[in-house]
Amino acid sequence: MAGIDQLGDARTPPPVRSFGGDDFALPRIVVAGGCDLTLPAPPALRLPVAMPPPAVMSVAPLPPRPRVQSHFFARPVSVPAPAATPIRGREAVAQPGVEVGRTAARRARVAPPKDVVKLSERFFYLLQPDLETMLRGGKLAFPRQPFPFQFEGMAFLLPRHSAVLADEMGLGKSMQAISSIRLLVRSGEARRVLVVCPKGLVSNWARELADWAPELVVAVIDGDPARRRWQWSLPDVPVKLANYEVLVRDRDLVAELGLEFDLVVLDEAQRIKNKSSQTNSAIVSLDRRRSWALTGTPVENSADDLVGIFEFVDAGQINERMTPKAMAGAVTDHILRRTKDKVLTEMPPRLDRDARIELGAEQRETYRRAEEEGVLRLAGMGREATIQHVFELVLRLKQICNFDTATGESAKLERLEAELEEVQASGRKALVFSQWTETLGRLRDKLAPFGALEYHGGMSTVARDEAIRRFKEGRDHSVLLLSYGAGAVGLNLQFSQYVFLFDRWWNPAVEDQAINRAHRIGAAGAVTVTRFLSASTIEERIDEVLRRKRALSETILAQADGPTSAGLTAEELFSLFELAPPRRAAA
C-alpha cells in the first residue's frame, strides 16, 4: 500500500505502521438539504496492527529411549550328572527312574524370601525356571514322582538360609530336604552339608539319601574318636551324617578342625528346643551358612520350644517374652507347615477307633487294690506327696492295665491276639506300640505265632535295622513291636495297614508320630489305628486330658493364642486321683 512508512526496524520494537491523510480519503457524505458536509481527515492515525507470533507447541516424536538396568548372573555350575542313576527300593522296581513330569497342574517356583532385599538377588530367584524344569534340566531322576506339595517344599527350602520345614509327619520332610540338598550340590551352591538326626534314625537317613540322591557321597560319622576325626576331616564328601550325641561329643573337634558348612540340616529339630541344653549349644556353635530345621512338632510342649529351635535357625528372631501371636508373625516367612488333610486329598483314609477293654476279674482286682493302696498312701503323705510319687503310681497302674503283675493276665493281649489273627490271615502287617520294653518283651513271646519282631532303644542299631528288614521282607512276620521312644520317629513303615497303641503315651504329638509310621505317603490303603483303653481305669482318665490338649501345637502354629503347655501339669496329674496338688512353698 502506498504511503505507508515502514517505521522501526528489528531494533525498534514494537512495529507500528503510520498512515498519512491521503491514505484516508474518507468518503464524503452528501446530506440532502444543500449542505455539503465533509468530515475532515485526521493528519495521521497510528494503529498497532502487527500481531505477536503464535505460541508453538512441539510434540516429541516419541519418549526418549528409556534407561535400562542390567543384571548379570553367575553362570550356573554344570556338575556332571551321574552316568547312571542307581535305583533302589521296592517302589523303584515298579517305577524305575521317574523323570520329573511336565504336566504338573501347578508348577512350584522358587520365590525370594522376605529377608532378601537387594533387587538383583530377588531377580535371581524370580527368574529361575520352575522347580520341575530345574530338576529335569539337571537330569535328576527320582525313585518315585514327588507330589506337587513336595516340589513346593523344595521351592521353599532352596532360597532360604533360615528355614523350618514343619510338615506333619508322613509328608516326606526328609525327601524334600534331600532333594533340595541335591539341587544345591548340583548347582555348586553347597559343597559341605551336615545332616544331624537322632541316633536311631541315622541308618534310615542313610537309606533315604541313597534312594533320593544316589549320586551324593555320604559319610556317616561314627565309631571311635580317631575314626570320627578322620571322617570329619574327609574333604571331598559333600554330605556328612551325624547323630546329636556324636555332635555334642565332637563339638571341640569340629571347632578344632575349623569345619564350615554350607548347610546344616537338623532332623527332629525339637531335640534342641531346650536352649540351655548341651545339644542346643553344640548345634548353635556350628559354623554354617544355611540352617534348616525339620520337625513335625515345632511346638511340642510350649511356645518356647520354637525359641530353642530358632536359636539355630535364625538367632534373635524370636524370644520367650513374645506372645504366640507376635512369635508367629516373626517366623512366618521361615516356617512352612502343611498337614495331610490340606495337601493329600489322595492320602489313604485313616480309621481311628478306641478299643475300650474290660479287664478280667483277676486283673481288675489287682488294679483295684493297687489304686486304692496308692491313693491312700498319697493321701497319707499329705503335703509331702510330690509329682514323682503320683507319676510312679500312674506308671504302676498303667502297667497293670497291660499285664496283671500277679497272674500275667492281660485283657489287652487277648484282644490284640484276636485282631492279629485277622491281620495275619489277610497277609497284612501291624505295628504295636508300647512305652515299655518289658511289655514289648512279653508281647514278643506271646505273639510268636505272628512272627513278632521287636524294635526299641535297648537294641543295637544293627539289630534294629535287621528287624525292619525282616519285617518288611518276611511274609512270616505280621507284627512289629515298637517302643514310642525309638519307633515313633523317622521310620517309613507305610506298608503296614494296622497300628495298635497297646498303651498310651503322655503327649498326643508322639502318638501321632507313631501312627504316621504307617499312615504316610506311599501307604497302599486305609490305615486302621486302634487305641487300647482299659475301661474305668487311669487310662481313660489320661485319655480325657490328652483329648483336651490335642489341638495345642496346631493352635499356636495357626497364629492364635493358646495354652502354653501340652504335657500333663502337676494339677492334672494329681487330679487323676482327685487329689489336690501340694502348694508351693512361699519364696
Next chain:
Amino acid sequence: MDAQQAEAGGDGPAFGFLTTLDSPVHGLFGGYLVVDSLGRPLEFHCTAPVKVSRAQQILYGPTLPGQLHGRQVGGALLAEGKATPAVVLTDNDAMLHVRPHTKLPVALVRRAAPAEVATGFVVGESVVSPHADDAARADQIAAQLVSLAAAVDLCEPFERIRAALDEAARH
C-alpha cells in the same frame, strides 16, 4: 553353535526373551531375559517405565505400538545385552519391530493354536513365527529351539520376566 554363542551359553546356545509389562500406574516396562539352553538365567535387563502422551498417541496412531515397543524399548534392551542369543523370542507382536534395530534374529512365539500353525513352525507346545527378515533362517532357528524346548516351555520365560518387572514396579 558359533563362538559367541558358546561363550554365552555354558551348556549350549543362549536364547533371548523380550517382552513388556503395561502398568496402569507406572507405564510401560520392558524386560529382556537371556537364558542358557536349560532355561537358567544368564542376563536380565529391564527398562524404567515409559509413558506416552495423548498427543503422541494421536500423532503415531496405529504405528505407535511398533515404534514404542520395538524401536524404543526393545532396541534399548537389546543394546545392553552382552550375550549373543541364537534367537530373540517375543510374545508381543509389536516387539517384532525391534528387528531393524538389531542383528539378532527375532521371532514371535505363541501357544500352539491350529489356526496359527500356518504362520510358523511348532516347537513343543508353541508356534514360532520368525520375523520376515529371518524367514530364510527358520530351519536353523527351529533346530536350536528344539533343544531349549526339551527343557523349557517356550512361553514360560515370559512369565518370569513379568514377575520380575512386577517386582521392579513395586520396588
